[in-house]
Amino acid sequence: MTERLAADAAGIARAAALLAAGQLVAFATETVYGLGADATNASAVAAIYEAKGRPRFNPLISHLPDADAAFRHAQADARAARAAASFWPGPLTLVLPRRDESDIAALVTAGLDSLAVRVPDHPVARALLAATGRPVAAPSANLSGRLSPTRPAHVLAGLEGRIAGILESGACGVGLESTILDLTGPRAAILRPGGVSREALEAVLGPIDLASGTGGDVKAPGMLASHYAPVLPLRLDAETPEAEEAWLGFGPEPGGAAAVRLNLSPAGDLVEAAARLFDALHELDDTAIAAGLRRIAVARVPLRGLGVAINDRLARAAAPRG
Ligand code: TXA
Ligand code: MG
Numbered sequence: 001m002t003e004r005l006a007a008d009a010a011g012i013a014r015a016a017a018l019l020a021a022g023q024l025v026a027f028a029t030e031t032v033y034g035l036g037a038d039a040t041n042a043s044a045v046a047a048i049y050e051a052k053g054r055p056r057f058n059p060l061i062s063h064l065p066d067a068d069a070a071f072r073h074a075q076a077d078a079r080a081a082r083a084a085a086s087f088w089p090g091p092l093t094l095v096l097p098r099r100d101e102s103d104i105a106a107l108v109t110a111g112l113d114s115l116a117v118r119v120p121d122h123p124v125a126r127a128l129l130a131a132t133g134r135p136v137a138a139p140s141a142n143l144s145g146r147l148s149p150t151r152p153a154h155v156l157a158g159l160e161g162r163i164a165g166i167l168e169s170g171a172c173g174v175g176l177e178s179t180i181l182d183l184t185g186p187r188a189a190i191l192r193p194g195g196v197s198r199e200a201l202e203a204v205l206g207p208i209d210l211a212s213g214t215g216g217d218v219k220a221p222g223m224l225a226s227h228y229a230p231v232l233p234l235r236l237d238a239e240t241p242e243a244e245e246a247w248l249g250f251g252p253e254p255g256g257a258a259a260v261r262l263n264l265s266p267a268g269d270l271v272e273a274a275a276r277l278f279d280a281l282h283e284l285d286d287t288a289i290a291a292g293l294r295r296i297a298v299a300r301v302p303l304r305g306l307g308v309a310i311n312d313r314l315a316r317a318a319a320p321r322g
Helices: 009-020 042-052 078-087 123-132 153-158 198-205 270-290 309-320
Strands: 003-006 025-026 031-037 061-064 092-097 114-118 164-170 179-182 189-192 235-238 244-250 262-265 297-298
Touching: 003 078, 009 025, 009 031, 009 123, 009 164, 009 262, 025 123, 025 153, 025 297, 031 042, 031 123, 042 270, 061 189, 078 092, 078 198, 153 164, 179 198, 235 244, 235 309, 262 270, 270 309
Parallel strands: 003 164, 025 164, 061 114, 092 179, 235 297, 244 262, 244 297
Antiparallel strands: 025 031, 092 114, 179 189
8 A cells, every 4th residue: 555665766756746646655854754745735734644643733844955945935034044054954944934925735834824844954855855846744754642753664664554655765864853943033942852952053043942841842842833713713513603603614514694604525524624624714714704703603523533633723723812
């Protein structure tokens, strides 16, 4: 089921073709093996979450062949340009404001207006990115809750049969994930320690904050990211829309008065629903506010497969905000 590809010209070309067709391909970076998908294809990105069995939509890192390509999707200030010049290609991920014109799917950023970009330093990753010609979203290529893989055998142990292909190229050199540096605020902050040390970054950028909870803990940086939530309150597990509500459907449309409606997947397909979730929330929020509505009612989404992550994100979006 999973094509085991040699990391030669033919294998790279096959892997790029699989990615272009919306399939998932694992490949080596200098840090760990990544599970790649075309970042501009929301269904392919949804498939990453399904293959990993991730119960949450953490935002993903977009991999690009060079800084120019990265900064076409994310806005670089002087600090970002300096960091890129010093550490790219290499194990550094920059979180930057996302550009409006970027065609990276909203599911990659979990609806946030920031974007994590990285230029990996591994010949196979670089060849794949060059051949693909598009941003590649890639979390570590392990099942959710498992260790990040540094060898093809680790990847296959968890994901064989769940992904279309793997480019097999031996062990990764760094073996530790990239350092994630948040440059969206006035002070640079490390969200996840990794392959580039704080000292090395500070030598180039000056003092850097270590976000609380990152003291060597590389498990939960996603929890530090502020989560996208619509402006209007949500009412979950709704059966039909009530007065002054917009409707976000899943499966067959109910009756009811709501004039402002969207459906995540009329056919009840969870991968399609995941792919549309953040775009749909943004669009429905805007339209409902413009129409003077007060709330968004959301149909029940089943708690299986990608429905677990969809429900997690809806519950966060519906939680009272402080
Ligand atoms: O070394 C690495 O970074 C590997 C290789 C494959 O590149 N990738 C990796 O991805 O470790 P992943 O998905 O396991 O971790 C990405 C982390 C997530 O924890 C997420 O919270 C954070 O990056 N992240 C992504 N976008 C973000 C954003 N816009 N704001 C804050 N954090 C973000
Ligand atoms: Mg990971």
